[in-house]
Amino acid sequence: MKFESQPSYSLGQRTPASREVAAGENGGNVTLVSQSALGAINRGRVLQALYDNGPKSRADLARLAGVNRTTITGIVQPMIEDQLLVEGDASPSDVKGGKPARPLYFNPDAPMLGAVLLLPGTIQTCLVALTGEIKAVAKAEFDTHGDTEAFIAVMTETLTATLSQAQQAPFGIGVASAGMIDSDNGTILTVNLAPVLTGLPLVAILQERFSLPVVIDHHPRALLVGDRWFGPGRGQQNFAAVYTGEVLGGAFFIDGKVYRGLAGSGGELGHSVVQIDGALCNCGKHGCWETVAALPWLRKEAARLSFPHPKSVTCARLVKEADEGSKAAEELLDRYTRNVAFGIVNLQQTLSLNSYVLHGDVAGGGLKAAELIRQHVEQLVVKRPGQEISITVNGIGEGHTALRGAAGLVLSSHLKLVI
Amino acid sequence: MKFESQPSYSLGQRTPASREVAAGENGGNVTLVSQSALGAINRGRVLQALYDNGPKSRADLARLAGVNRTTITGIVQPMIEDQLLVEGDASPSDVKGGKPARPLYFNPDAPMLGAVLLLPGTIQTCLVALTGEIKAVAKAEFDTHGDTEAFIAVMTETLTATLSQAQQAPFGIGVASAGMIDSDNGTILTVNLAPVLTGLPLVAILQERFSLPVVIDHHPRALLVGDRWFGPGRGQQNFAAVYTGEVLGGAFFIDGKVYRGLAGSGGELGHSVVQIDGALCNCGKHGCWETVAALPWLRKEAARLSFPHPKSVTCARLVKEADEGSKAAEELLDRYTRNVAFGIVNLQQTLSLNSYVLHGDVAGGGLKAAELIRQHVEQLVVKRPGQEISITVNGIGEGHTALRGAAGLVLSSHLKLVI
DNA sequence: AGCAGTTAGTTTGTACCTCGCACAAACTTA
DNA sequence: TAAGTTTGTGCGAGGTACAAACTAACTGCT
Incomplete structure (x- = not known):
């Protein structure tokens, strides 16, 4: 039998991506999973399960991952011997009867x-x-x-x-x-x-x-x-982190993986356009999200509205002043959070991650800011039946996360x- | 009695809900990779490599995937016996000497x-x-x-x-x-x-x-x-398909996988906002991309500019009239493609997929429309060093893709x- | 106290997958 | 015709997950 040569569809110039090269020293784009790689993958997943769920016994982990108990034993035993994991005291099992489980967790004295x-x-x-x-x-x-x-x-x-x-x-x-x-x-x-x-x-x-x-x-x-390992994103499979402040940025956790575009690109949300031919941005373009939802916008608006000390206005301050009864602060806060919401709306329409963790200035606004943003997002998004959108702020100090x-x-x- | 007669690589006889079952069997969010799953994965990848690269010999596939030749033999042999793949005529190898390779490809008489x-x-x-x-x-x-x-x-x-x-x-x-x-x-x-x-x-x-x-x-x-298997996306690991017409929509191929949000959401680009408080959209919101880059906008603009037969204006017609020398058509085409570009720009800022395949109305505009959109995107995007953005139209009939x-x-x- | 029942963790044997090695087959070149 | 090269295939080794059976440890009932 003879095969006709396949049509070549290289219409667009396909730039040889550094990443594809990295994916395989071979020229191709396929990589099979080797046996040993499988072990590494499963070891990693067990560790991740430990991170996500806290101390767990071998039996719990086996149930969690849907695998045999012996498999877990085989995976964790070398790690215990290597002093990466430690066995905790036998805790009385919550069910009645049976040998008590020995929870496993990371050794506090393991390398940092x-x-x-x-x-x-x-x-x-x-x-x-x-x-x-x-x-x-x-x-x-x-x-x-x-x-x-x-x-x-x-x-x-x-x-x-x-x-x-x-x-x-x-x-x-x-x-x-x-x-x-x-x-x-x-x-x-x-x-x-x-x-x-x-x-x-x-x-x-x-x-x-x-x-x-x-x-x-x-x-x-x-x-x-930081959110994924130690914060509100712990255990989640899909969420986005959004940073607001002097600039705007974001990052995505998609299907259990950190999203990285080529050479680590992606998430440059600040310069997505929310206002065609809008205000001039630092980047030289017009109407970027950053022109309406970053701190420079907030300061400019505060000055225009004759707020005292407009240079030092932040989301936290607006929340405080609004709580103290300032109508002007309340209104500006509403506009600010609405503008922030637009970027999240566009993200939601694109990726439907449904869960967003806020950092930076708006995180300083705490629950109130998060709730305002959530309300604006709910209003501005085309909702699918049964879809719930969650907006949280990471309460821990910014630097720590x-x-x-x-x-x-x-x-x-x-x-x-x-x- | 056992029903194991089905070869494990079988394309058929599997409930399409396998994804749900797999995800929902265990309460947890971790899934380890089992031995047999590994086999299934590698079988799938070999088949995908065949799709992406056309007929290939076992040795070629082994090189492409970076694995041992015997591994490929083990994978493809049952498929040949099952008449899913067929061995082609020994083709003289392009290198000098050696046993000629027997290319493998899908059996044209296999089930469709x-x-x-x-x-x-x-x-x-x-x-x-x-x-x-x-x-x-x-x-x-x-x-x-x-x-x-x-x-x-x-x-x-x-x-x-x-x-x-x-x-x-x-x-x-x-x-x-x-x-x-x-x-x-x-x-x-x-x-x-x-x-x-x-x-x-x-x-x-x-x-x-x-x-x-x-x-x-x-x-x-x-x-x-369709683009991925049989069109311009063949063999690519990252690209987006964008549809324009009466409505706008998109879909993403990320890291070698079709992106699906929860319940198959994601890609509802038409209602991402590009003009805060802009024109009213069908969805009840304002300033959606759809209000400036879909056919209804084009028709409205054509009518406003007193084009003949504004109801039947399309990208293809604008390209034709512009090529025939119409300044008005040229200008409207430029504005239309610019508006389309904004949606792609926002996608690029978000995911940096770098490669976009256009469908629907703008695809009717052919290479000229694609080039105009590419130019607008290049102007409107914040480029990273060395980043090339490719915009292609799928030339094959819409229905076929x-x-x-x-x-x-x-x-x-x-x-x-x-x- | 003693026994059945239950759960945790381990031991042992089995099945599966990929890999490296060796070898036959088939073709080119000198 | 002999040497060299490439393809494709047995075979055993090494690694991994799984199932069955076992021991350990605890609860509850008699």
Whole structure:
């Protein structure tokens, strides 16, 4: 039998994506799953189940994952011997009768994770235990327009101060950075407010200095991971993290995986258009979401409406003043949250993740801001029957979530939940 | 007695609800990969590689997937014995020397796939061979405001006429439908222009009448699958299909998987907001993308600009008139494509898929429309270094892509590329 | 106290999958 | 005709998950 040659459909120029190359050293786009990979995958999933559900016995895990108890034993036994997991005291089972279960959880004395939060002008570093506790926090400032070598020196010094407090070598270092990040190649592409960082191959630098695995990703994605591992996103399979403040950004957790576009792109929500030919944005375009839902807009409106101290207006302040009876604050808060809602609406129409965790300025507005945004979203979205949209704010301090997220990045890459 | 005679890679004889069952069997959110699942996954990936790359020898497939040749032999041998695949004539290898390779491909005489395209007022059915050929097309009309029983009768009759022409029972039936679809439960939620379909559990109905696996999804997602299996999306890992016409819609192929939100939601791009407090939309909200980039807008603008026969204006007509020298057509075409571009820009800012396949009205505008849209998108998007955005139109007739996509839905759901 | 019943965790054997090695088959080149 | 090369196929090794059977530990009933 002869086969006719397949029609080639390469109409558009198919740019060879670095990611496809990474997916296989082979030219093709298929990758079969090998036997050993399967083991790694399942080990990772068991660990993730432990994270998501807290201490659990082998039998519980087996039920949770729908697998045989012996499988779980086989997976966790080496980890216990490796002192990554520890067996807790036998807790009386809630059902009557039977041998009491021995809950398993992460060893508090297991190696920790190094975490770095890099924002324009400041470096924060810490150690994060596998249980989520934050230790050995250090902080430093750097000249945003200064010398690269000087920055690297400050970074190294701060990180060393933190890492030296660990009793054992950490599993790795996770970096969360503002700006545009190429997470595939581990470089900072641009940070608007800190030109010194432009083009910096930070992963390579840190890897060399500390001889540890290093992972970098942009700030919203670290928030997402922080939410997923230790925050409101724990155990969820689909949700988005949305950051509002001087700029707007987002990141998505889709079908149990962190979404990363090519070279770690995606989630640049601030420059999606919500007002064709609207106000001029920093980016040079018009009508970006950022022109109506970020802090600069809020300050401008506050000034226009003759608020006192318009430069220092925040969502938290508006909520407070509204609660104290200020009609003007109430109205501005309503408009602000409505504008924020539009970005979430567009996300909802696109991906239907149904669950959104807010960070940054609007998170400062607490439950009230979240509820206002939820109401606006509900009004503005085309709802499907039975669909419920949840908007939450992450109550923990901003830096903490980002740092934990940075640590979580290492964890994720270490656990190889790629598949 | 055991019923294990079915080969485990079988395309047929699997309930389309397997996804629900798999997800709902255990209360938890973790699922480990079992040994047999691994086999199924790899079998599916080999088949997908065959689809993506055309006839290939075992050795080629092994290289493509980066696995051992023996692994491929083990996978394809049962399929050849089952007459799903056939071995082609030994083709002289392009390299010099060596035993000539025997290319493998889908057996043209293997069971086919039933496909249904359901648009307001019309039913199209056909058989699709595994090689993509369309056969036994049938068409019928139905009363959009009529009786449910009458619709089911027409549907059954049309589908029977098509399916009866198959020599063997097809692997299953794929349905692509306009409107809002719950693909998990196999029901049509609403179709604005065909109230008779509201709430119809079509999958259950067809499953009962034809005793075959049935899958349903909404129209844009079928276009996406059609693009992926047989069109410009072939072999790609990330792209979006965008439909424009009376309404707007989209669907996404992300990391080698069709994106489906809960209950098959997602991709309702038409009602994302591009103009806060803009024109009133059919959905009751304001400033939806649909109010500026769908055909009703184009007709209204044509009328406002005193075009002749404004009711019949389309992208294809604008391109033709612009090519003939009409400045007015050129200008309107430019504004139309710019408005279409905004939706793609927002998608790009959100997911960075970098590749977009256009369908529907703008696809009628051919390469010129695609190029105009690409230029607008390039201007309106915040580009990352090295990022290239590709916009293509699917040149094949609209119905054909949707029908092939509907068939591809069956294929996808039974190849279990879930992981 | 003693026994049945229940649940947790382990031991043992089995089935399945991929891989590396060796080998036959088939073709090209010198 | 011999050497070299590539394809495709047995066969055993190594790794993984599963099922059955077993021990351990606890509850409840007699």
